Amino acid sequence: MNMTRPSYLSSTRAKTPLKKTTRTASRCTMFAIVLAAPLQTFATHRKPTPLRDARILIVDSAPRVRIESKSPISIRNNKDRKLGELPPNQTSELRPQGGSIIQFDNRLRTPNDILLEPENGEPVSVSIYRSNKWQQLGAYAGSLRIASTDDDTLDIINHVDVEDYVAGVVAAEAWPTFHDQALRGQAIVARSFAVYHMTRDPNAEIDLSATQGAQVYHGIRTDSVGQRVDKATDFTRGVVLVYKDGTKDRLLCAYYSAACGGSSQPAAPFGADSDVPPLRGNVPCDYCQIAPGDNYRWEPVKMSLASIQKKLTARYNNAKKLGRITAITVSEKTDAGRPLSLRFTGSNGESFDLLAEKLRHTLGPNRIKSTDFNLRIEGAKVIFENGKGFGHGLGLCQWGMQGQALKGQHAGEILRYYYPKSRLVRVY
Numbered sequence: 001m002n003m004t005r006p007s008y009l010s011s012t013r014a015k016t017p018l019k020k021t022t023r024t025a026s027r028c029t030m031f032a033i034v035l036a037a038p039l040q041t042f043a044t045h046r047k048p049t050p051l052r053d054a055r056i057l058i059v060d061s062a063p064r065v066r067i068e069s070k071s072p073i074s075i076r077n078n079k080d081r082k083l084g085e086l087p088p089n090q091t092s093e094l095r096p097q098g099g100s101i102i103q104f105d106n107r108l109r110t111p112n113d114i115l116l117e118p119e120n121g122e123p124v125s126v127s128i129y130r131s132n133k134w135q136q137l138g139a140y141a142g143s144l145r146i147a148s149t150d151d152d153t154l155d156i157i158n159h160v161d162v163e164d165y166v167a168g169v170v171a172a173e174a175w176p177t178f179h180d181q182a183l184r185g186q187a188i189v190a191r192s193f194a195v196y197h198m199t200r201d202p203n204a205e206i207d208l209s210a211t212q213g214a215q216v217y218h219g220i221r222t223d224s225v226g227q228r229v230d231k232a233t234d235f236t237r238g239v240v241l242v243y244k245d246g247t248k249d250r251l252l253c254a255y256y257s258a259a260c261g262g263s264s265q266p267a268a269p270f271g272a273d274s275d276v277p278p279l280r281g282n283v284p285c286d287y288c289q290i291a292p293g294d295n296y297r298w299e300p301v302k303m304s305l306a307s308i309q310k311k312l313t314a315r316y317n318n319a320k321k322l323g324r325i326t327a328i329t330v331s332e333k334t335d336a337g338r339p340l341s342l343r344f345t346g347s348n349g350e351s352f353d354l355l356a357e358k359l360r361h362t363l364g365p366n367r368i369k370s371t372d373f374n375l376r377i378e379g380a381k382v383i384f385e386n387g388k389g390f391g392h393g394l395g396l397c398q399w400g401m402q403g404q405a406l407k408g409q410h411a412g413e414i415l416r417y418y419y420p421k422s423r424l425v426r427v428y
């Protein structure tokens with residue numbers, strides 16, 4: 001029994017607890033793009049891009065997986081040798097066996113780490129079995145790399161043309177009500193974010209996860225929203241955001257979140273290489289007030305001090321020295337007045353500073369929707385109130401983009417507003 005974890009799951013795994021803020025390492029130039037990958041055929045109308053495929057982790061540790069396509073699917077090993085073929089229009093169920101074998105229904109067994117390629121470039125539908133039920137994930141263009149892990153589950157990495165990936169991200173990250181200019185802006189930031197990560201490590205076996213940790217992606221979408229998304233993607237084909245670094249153009253790691261709540265956060269505290277002009281934050285924005293529901297203003301959240309202390313000490317060793325937390329104060333604000341860093345003081349006189357964004361992720365980013373809040377202790381409770389915005393507030397404000405688009409601004413104008421000193425270039 002081979003219990004070795006596949007090589008691609010070593011250091012390249014894209015697990016990012018903080019949405020779009022932790023992958024901030026080395027800078028990359030747009031001229032480092034690798035053109036070596038062979039071009040493929042696609043079921044979509046798009047011509048292939050001159051980049052290698054994006055590699056997106058779409059399934060992370062599922063015990064069983066079902067796939068189906070309209071075309072036959074060839075199964076290849078990691079040396080590109082054909083091991084078998086799955087018939088069209090028929091669901092196949094895949095299970096890992098002992099970390100080294102993948103079982104296809106009762107008809108076929110293959111070694112671990114295989115590539116599934118639909119023969120006519122048709123998309124492949126993928127479902128996973130989780131919490132005692134089957135869950136449909138989506139239909140994916142390109143091919144699927146499947147590998148079992150040492151805990152006997154399956155991972156799937158979608159190898160997909162970056163333009164098909166961008167369309168999938170726009171379909172999942174934008175709201176169906178978005179103006180065409182907002183969809184175009186979303187396509188440009190999704191592409192910039194993707195190409196930035198692809199060029200940072202051309203040999204990475206996973207560029208990005210398909211979750212909020214990076215960009216949400218559920219494959220292709222073919223309804224009327226999908227058609228509008230396709231148009232926006234095609235209209236902006238190859239367009240990315242860059243900024244000047246000395247005499248060189250550098251790709252921008254284009255962070256974005258749902259609603260900034262009034263001003264953006266500087267990205268520098270989240271990684272030294274994020275200290276670039278388009279991500280310095282403090283961009284004023286009241287356009288996102290149009291965001292529906294509690295995407296702009298959220299109701300006060302009450303949490304017990306004891307539960308906050310428990311969650312903090314589980315994640316941060318420094319929090320253990322505090323004793324009982326007696327005070328929480330804002331130790332640093334952004335220039336626009338948004339809390340940046342918090343200070344926890346304990347009963348033994350020790351204190352501990354933490355970025356407000358990290359506290360938000362420790363307590364639950366969907367519960368504390370943003371770091372633009374006031375905070376006070378009342379008895380044994382902590383109250384987060386006057387909360388505005390949803391998401392980390394770095395870079396583009398998506399609802400602000402929609403607000404500006406409704407006022408007649410074009411995608412390029414909007415993006416240059418939210419990413420100061422950036423500009424758009426077409427790289428293919």
Ligand SMILES: [Zn+2]
Pocket residue numbers: 259260261262263285286287288289397399400
């Ligand atoms: Zn905003």
